[in-house]
Amino acid sequence: MNCELFKQNVILLVYEELADDMLFEMRQHAGRCAACHQELESAQQFRSDVSAIPMVEPAPNLLAASRLRLQEALETAEQHHGWRAWVFDPVDWLRQLRFSPALAAVILIVGFAGGVLTAFRVSHPATIDPGTIDSPAEASIAGIRGITQDPSTNTIQISYDKLQQASTRGSIDNPDIEKLLLYAAHAQQNPGVRVESVSILSRKCHDTQIRETMMRALLDDRNPGVRLQALDGLEEYVKEDIQVRNAVIQALLNDSNPGVRTEAIRLLQPVKADSMVRSAFERLARQDNNEYIRSESERTLNSLPPID
Amino acid sequence: MSVVQNVVGATGSTADTSPFRGNMVSQALRRVDDNVLIREAQRGNRAAFEELVRQYDHAVLRLALRLTASEQDAQDIYQEAFLKAYRNLVSFRFECSFYTWIYRIVTNLCLDHLRKKNVRKEDAPVTTMQDGTELSLLDQVADDRAHSNPERDLMRRELGHKIGIALNRLTARERMVFELKHYQGLKLRTIGEMLNTTEETAKNTLFRATQKLRGALAEMRE
Numbered sequence: 241m242n243c244e245l246f247k248q249n250v251i252l253l254v255y256e257e258l259a260d261d262m263l264f265e266m267r268q269h270a271g272r273c274a275a276c277h278q279e280l281e282s283a284q285q286f287r288s289d290v291s292a293i294p295m296v297e298p299a300p301n302l303l304a305a306s307r308l309r310l311q312e313a314l315e316t317a318e319q320h321h322g323w324r325a326w327v328f329d330p331v332d333w334l335r336q337l338r339f340s341p342a343l344a345a346v347i348l349i350v351g352f353a354g355g356v357l358t359a360f361r362v363s364h365p366a367t368i369d370p371g372t373i374d375s376p377a378e379a380s381i382a383g384i385r386g387i388t389q390d391p392s393t394n395t396i397q398i399s400y401d402k403l404q405q406a407s408t409r410g411s412i413d414n415p416d417i418e419k420l421l422l423y424a425a426h427a428q429q430n431p432g433v434r435v436e437s438v439s440i441l442s443r444k445c446h447d448t449q450i451r452e453t454m455m456r457a458l459l460d461d462r463n464p465g466v467r468l469q470a471l472d473g474l475e476e477y478v479k480e481d482i483q484v485r486n487a488v489i490q491a492l493l494n495d496s497n498p499g500v501r502t503e504a505i506r507l508l509q510p511v512k513a514d515s516m517v518r519s520a521f522e523r524l525a526r527q528d529n530n531e532y533i534r535s536e537s538e539r540t541l542n543s544l545p546p547i548d
Numbered sequence: 549m550s551v552v553q554n555v556v557g558a559t560g561s562t563a564d565t566s567p568f569r570g571n572m573v574s575q576a577l578r579r580v581d582d583n584v585l586i587r588e589a590q591r592g593n594r595a596a597f598e599e600l601v602r603q604y605d606h607a608v609l610r611l612a613l614r615l616t617a618s619e620q621d622a623q624d625i626y627q628e629a630f631l632k633a634y635r636n637l638v639s640f641r642f643e644c645s646f647y648t649w650i651y652r653i654v655t656n657l658c659l660d661h662l663r664k665k666n667v668r669k670e671d672a673p674v675t676t677m678q679d680g681t682e683l684s685l686l687d688q689v690a691d692d693r694a695h696s697n698p699e700r701d702l703m704r705r706e707l708g709h710k711i712g713i714a715l716n717r718l719t720a721r722e723r724m725v726f727e728l729k730h731y732q733g734l735k736l737r738t739i740g741e742m743l744n745t746t747e748e749t750a751k752n753t754l755f756r757a758t759q760k761l762r763g764a765l766a767e768m769r770e
């Protein structure tokens with residue numbers, strides 16, 4: 241290490257971009273060389289000076305306005321292909337719903353018992369031709385998509401989405417029931433519905449899509465009851481499916497509910513020798529706020545053979 | 549091969565470029581989630597695309613706002629970037645993360661913008677609000693620290709002003725690399741990937757940018 245090389249790399253040191261060996265050499269050099277020590281301090285001062293301008297966060301309404309404008313543009317971007325004639329296709333419909341919290345907001349799942357699911361569905365776009373169609377009840381209109389006027393005939397065309405109640409009945413192996421259950425597992429409103437659907441689906445975790453839904457529920461659902469149900473379904477896949485294992489580790493490390501975490505500890509016992517699991521327990525044994533979790537982690541670690 | 553690499557490898561890439569803090573596991577899971585959404589969006593599912601947008605658009609808008617210092621321009625870049633992404637999504641091949649991909653589009657648009665806009669070089673960075681009023685970044689510095697020591701505030705303000713001027717004197721590329729490194733905290737490897745260049749080139753650009761900035765600040769301190 242010489243002074244020239246030090247000077248060239250000092251910014252990388254300050255911005256934590258150096259490999260360990262280089263870092264070590266530079267620190268050694270700065271310890272011996274007063275000029276480079278000074279250079280290091282000046283570079284560190286520079287980084288802190290520049291931080292005097294804080295990150296400007298975009299105003300929430302700027303973000304909201306940008307999203308709205310984009311959504312509008314996306315709608316016309318899609319119009320190049322034209323609206324496909326709307327036919328009720330539950331698979332496609334569910335696929336749309338699964339990813340659309342905005343749409344999901346108008347879908348209210350109102351009842352759920354014994355394999356029967358009652359739901360409102362959104363159908364779109366419907367077209368009113370004044371005089372030819374009965375007037376739609378206001379309460380069933382989910383939103384107006386567009387209004388066009390034909391000046392020559394004075395006809396107004398309004399495209400709108402409307403809510404319709406529908407229900408489906410069938411066994412758990414019925415694909416439509418499965419799709420609805422998958423949707424219900426993501427539904428925002430009613431935690432009771434989510435617990436119920438996750439609990440039914442947890443019997444079918446051999447299906448990878450369902451397993452994925454369980455992982456999402458475990459990591460994202462706000463209700464600890466739902467998360468516990470998800471853990472229950474995932475239990476027998478902790479050994480064979482590495483993604484499941486990682487999701488359970490995640491829950492163990494970050495879940496806000498001690499019950500969920502305790503359950504995660506239990507699930508991970510058969511794979512406690514796995515290096516990732518072991519390091520999770522090490523971290524918890526060292527620094528977790530919850531005394532029980534700390535001591536359980538410690539106990540798990542002590543039951544492991546030492547690393548040689 | 550580690551467990552994490554297994555997970556990431558299964559989804560097509562090992563580049564670690566997520567903007568989100570947190571451990572590797574959650575990054576890997578996020579990647580899996582993103583890939584599901586991308587595949588859906590590639591099949592024409594707009595809701596899936598909008599979900600992707602919601603995950604990244606805050607960071608995109610923030611970057612555009614910092615680089616353009618104008619709400620209007622930032623919004624235009626936001627709009628253009630995501631529309632471009634939507635139209636070209638079929639060409640996304642899962643070789644990098646979606647984050648890197650969308651940032652590549654955004655940084656290109658911002659570079660164009662910075663190159664065109666060579667005016668106001670001597671001005672302090674000013675954010676133009678949509679109603680036409682101008683909000684200086686420095687006012688924001690002061691606002692943030694309204695309750696602390698006034699004398700220190702004044703110094704910070706002055707320093708912020710100088711930094712704003714110095715930043716405006718950088719070339720578009722230097723500004724971009726510095727922005728991504730200092731303010732967005734990205735790794736040089738990722739920055740290189742985003743700017744379609746090597747890590748080595750990104751390193752050199754960062755070096756030049758910081759040399760200029762340090763020089764400018766020292767000069768102003770005298």
Ligand SMILES: [Zn+2]
Nearest residue numbers: 242243273276
């Ligand atoms: Zn030296």
